[in-house]
Amino acid sequence: MAHGDHARQVRESLQRHGVRGAEVQTRQVAVDLDLVSPAEKKLLHRTLYDFAKRGEIQRVRQGVYIYIGKSKSKTDKRGAIWRVLRARRHTTTTVSDLQAMCGVSEGYAKEYLQMLCSNSVLRRFSGGHRADGGEVGVRYRLIKDPGPGVPADEKKAARLRKIRGARKKAALAALAEAEAAILKVRELIKNSEK
Numbered sequence: 001m002a003h004g005d006h007a008r009q010v011r012e013s014l015q016r017h018g019v020r021g022a023e024v025q026t027r028q029v030a031v032d033l034d035l036v037s038p039a040e041k042k043l044l045h046r047t048l049y050d051f052a053k054r055g056e057i058q059r060v061r062q063g064v065y066i067y068i069g070k071s072k073s074k075t076d077k078r079g080a081i082w083r084v085l086r087a088r089r090h091t092t093t094t095v096s097d098l099q100a101m102c103g104v105s106e107g108y109a110k111e112y113l114q115m116l117c118s119n120s121v122l123r124r125f126s127g128g129h130r131a132d133g134g135e136v137g138v139r140y141r142l143i144k145d146p147g148p149g150v151p152a153d154e155k156k157a158a159r160l161r162k163i164r165g166a167r168k169k170a171a172l173a174a175l176a177e178a179e180a181a182i183l184k185v186r187e188l189i190k191n192s193e194k
Contacts, residue, residue, distance in 0.1 A: 018067030026063040092139035
């Protein structure tokens with residue numbers, strides 16, 4: 001059995017036994033997967049260690065864990081959205097489609113779609129307006145496919161670089177001021193010793 005298959009089976013066992021945050025014992029998983037030999041049990045422990053390291057499970061005590069689940073990073077979420085948009089390039093997609101298919105929040109999907117629209121990768125179609133001023137039936141369609149690589153938010157990246165640069169400049173100024181104060185204190189100590 002490949003390690004990926006083993007990890008998937010261990011994850012599924014943890015999900016079955018760890019419903020609603022219930023504690024799961026290592027031996028429950030071993031019995032569930034019919035792991036008997038020391039080599040199989042060692043592989044199970046290594047897999048559980050990897051899961052704990054990634055934050056997928058939390059160790060309660062020796063041999064007892066709580067299954068938390070796989071967390072998606074922003075790049076995973078963006079990649080999932082991007083793959084759906086590319087797969088559906090000949091049709092339109094809604095925010096609710098992306099929520100269902102990618103497991104992302106409405107706000108995150110809207111923010112990423114807005115960035116793609118501002119970069120002329122997507123086109124936004126509005127289905128009309130509600131009485132309260134909100135829009136109905138907003139759909140998006142891919143109009144420029146730059147390839148399988150996930151498009152980055154260059155404007156946001158530039159803004160973050162600018163913020164980091166300003167913080168670095170302020171930190172360096174504070175450091176220079178502290179160094180000057182230290183030199184002044186050293187000079188005062190030196191003069192007082194004379």
